[in-house]
Amino acid sequence: MTVQAPAAPQRYSFVVASNRLPVDRVIDPDGTARWANSPGGLVTALEPVMRANNGAWVGWAGQPDLQLDPFESDGISIVPVPLTADDIRMYYEGFSNDTLWPLYHDVISHPQYHREWWDSYVQVNRRFADAVAEVSEQGAVVWVQDYQLQLVPRMLREDRPDLTIGFFNHIPFPPYGIYSQLPWRTQIIEGLLGADVIGFQRLADANNFTRAVRRLKGFPTKGATIEVPLIDESVGVRAHGPIPEGKPFRTVIARHFPISIDADSFEEMARRPEIIERARQIREELGNPERIILGVDRLDYTKGIAHRLKAFGELLRDGSMTAGEVTLVQVASPSRERVEAYRQLRDEIELMVGRINGDYGTIGHAPVSYHHTSYPRDEMVALYLAADVMLVTALRDGMNLVAKEYVATRTDDDGVLILSEFAGASDELKRALLVNPHDIDGLKHAILRALHMPRAERRTRMRSLRRRVFEHDVAAWSSAFLAVLTGNGHAESLQADILHDELDEDAQPETGPMTIDV
Ligand code: G6P
Numbered sequence: 001m002t003v004q005a006p007a008a009p010q011r012y013s014f015v016v017a018s019n020r021l022p023v024d025r026v027i028d029p030d031g032t033a034r035w036a037n038s039p040g041g042l043v044t045a046l047e048p049v050m051r052a053n054n055g056a057w058v059g060w061a062g063q064p065d066l067q068l069d070p071f072e073s074d075g076i077s078i079v080p081v082p083l084t085a086d087d088i089r090m091y092y093e094g095f096s097n098d099t100l101w102p103l104y105h106d107v108i109s110h111p112q113y114h115r116e117w118w119d120s121y122v123q124v125n126r127r128f129a130d131a132v133a134e135v136s137e138q139g140a141v142v143w144v145q146d147y148q149l150q151l152v153p154r155m156l157r158e159d160r161p162d163l164t165i166g167f168f169n170h171i172p173f174p175p176y177g178i179y180s181q182l183p184w185r186t187q188i189i190e191g192l193l194g195a196d197v198i199g200f201q202r203l204a205d206a207n208n209f210t211r212a213v214r215r216l217k218g219f220p221t222k223g224a225t226i227e228v229p230l231i232d233e234s235v236g237v238r239a240h241g242p243i244p245e246g247k248p249f250r251t252v253i254a255r256h257f258p259i260s261i262d263a264d265s266f267e268e269m270a271r272r273p274e275i276i277e278r279a280r281q282i283r284e285e286l287g288n289p290e291r292i293i294l295g296v297d298r299l300d301y302t303k304g305i306a307h308r309l310k311a312f313g314e315l316l317r318d319g320s321m322t323a324g325e326v327t328l329v330q331v332a333s334p335s336r337e338r339v340e341a342y343r344q345l346r347d348e349i350e351l352m353v354g355r356i357n358g359d360y361g362t363i364g365h366a367p368v369s370y371h372h373t374s375y376p377r378d379e380m381v382a383l384y385l386a387a388d389v390m391l392v393t394a395l396r397d398g399m400n401l402v403a404k405e406y407v408a409t410r411t412d413d414d415g416v417l418i419l420s421e422f423a424g425a426s427d428e429l430k431r432a433l434l435v436n437p438h439d440i441d442g443l444k445h446a447i448l449r450a451l452h453m454p455r456a457e458r459r460t461r462m463r464s465l466r467r468r469v470f471e472h473d474v475a476a477w478s479s480a481f482l483a484v485l486t487g488n489g490h491a492e493s494l495q496a497d498i499l500h501d502e503l504d505e506d507a508q509p510e511t512g513p514m515t516i517d518v
Helices: 041-052 086-106 114-135 150-157 185-192 205-219 263-270 273-285 305-317 341-361 377-386 402-407 440-451 453-470 474-486
Strands: 012-018 022-028 034-039 054-059 071-073 076-080 138-143 166-170 199-200 225-229 251-254 290-299 326-333 370-372 389-392 416-420 434-437
Touching: 012 114, 034 071, 034 341, 041 054, 041 076, 041 474, 054 263, 071 199, 071 326, 086 114, 086 341, 114 150, 138 150, 138 474, 150 166, 150 185, 166 474, 185 205, 199 205, 205 251, 205 326, 205 377, 251 416, 263 273, 263 377, 263 402, 263 453, 273 377, 290 305, 290 377, 305 341, 305 389, 305 440, 326 377, 341 370, 370 377, 377 402, 389 402, 389 440, 402 416, 402 453, 416 440, 434 440
Parallel strands: 012 054, 012 138, 054 076, 138 166, 166 199, 199 251, 290 326, 290 389, 326 370, 389 416, 416 434
Antiparallel strands: 022 034, 071 076, 225 251
16 A cells, blocks of 8 residues: 655545544564554445545544654545553543443443543543644534544534534443433533534434433434524534524434445455355364354453353253354454453453363364454455354444444355344344343343254345345445535535434435535
8 A cells, every 4th residue: 555745735625533543553574664544344435435525534543652744545634643641541541441431331341430531531532623623624524433532523613613513423322321420421412512413323322312412401302403502602602603593503413324334345255266265264174063153343341242152151051052063253352451341351251261162172172262363354254154153242332343244245145143132233134133142041042043043044034134234334324424414514404304213214315505425
């Protein structure tokens, strides 16, 4: 890939901000640094929008104290925001991942509330907002991503009332009874209300958010629309131009836009002969068991890895299946390793894996093939192809893209997806075997059902799942969001009224005068 000197235009009409940049800094063995595109769905979806609209991406390069000038990487303008080691400890590992992350995931782990972490979160959000304001041209469209940057919309609206501001929350938004624990609950709501459109994964998340708005701010809400008074300084709302008579409020839309994957690229990989051959090899390396069950997760306590191991271990103990017949391949990619809850989780999972393999393994065969690593995408696709059953047992998950990736690769219309009803994907992937991962007997029953499901039923279910994933891919997601956003800027023709909860999620409003090519 090519790295060039800073791109000519210093201001952009479409700006995306996320905690992490879509490029990784890679240090080669000879010590030279280069940038590699990280192949996430978000960047795949937004790349064409960026190119068509003079776009830039603002974010952190993933390492402490890197002061970098803006640069261009594979056609994308990159604007790095530096974080110090203290910022990483308090804003990223602390407030983002040890306060908000557990709080927003149903307090599966105890959120830690520290005032100095909050101060750091405010400071870093300010730095991001300043960086975005600096590179956004007059009237630009800005799209802020995820829970690490919830204060950015309000900060931007205060400084740059000319911008159209969108926000998308990739993780769940919790019910008010949980959310209200947060000592800074009002500031976060005010931060988000700086946006014109706030997107969530599920309808339930959007509803949780609007309820929090009513409870904490008392603003009227109707379906997906919130009326934010233009004179209320707490939400950073300064009128852009004179306050219109009879409409002294700004309309904010809060609704669901379930994210997806670049399904075509997964399918294309799944058809490559070398990947199909690799899938065969994987089965062989595992000793050609009759059935392979696969789990693929970041090593995170929200993923329910311990629950699935418990169910799997009990099935071996009960004699419902034998170790030679079935192998569970568990890929657990390292994540947030300096946060205590994640360290403890690793110990817990690895103890369980060791016990199962010690109790039921033979010299030649371990029932759980466990990998604490992340694999490149082609190896992941080969694993998906090799797996008869995909096990997604999240206790809470915004969406879970692994479930969609598995479906996209199954060009043979085969394979069974077991999916937690607590993952956002279960709203769409209704023909999966849906499970409550807390119900270990129910989980065991689903695993056995998947292992013994007749081919005809597997085919019918997989076809229906594939239809959904291909019709609602990540490009459809970003266009739907941006169409609503550009129809709800400061332009007059707000389409909010038609966006009530009952609306078919596929329907898009006509865009207003501000447009962006999507
Ligand atoms: C989740 C979050 C993302 C985050 C990713 C990886 O998917 O929604 O915002 O980037 O996890 O976590 P990390 O802390 O490594 O960025």
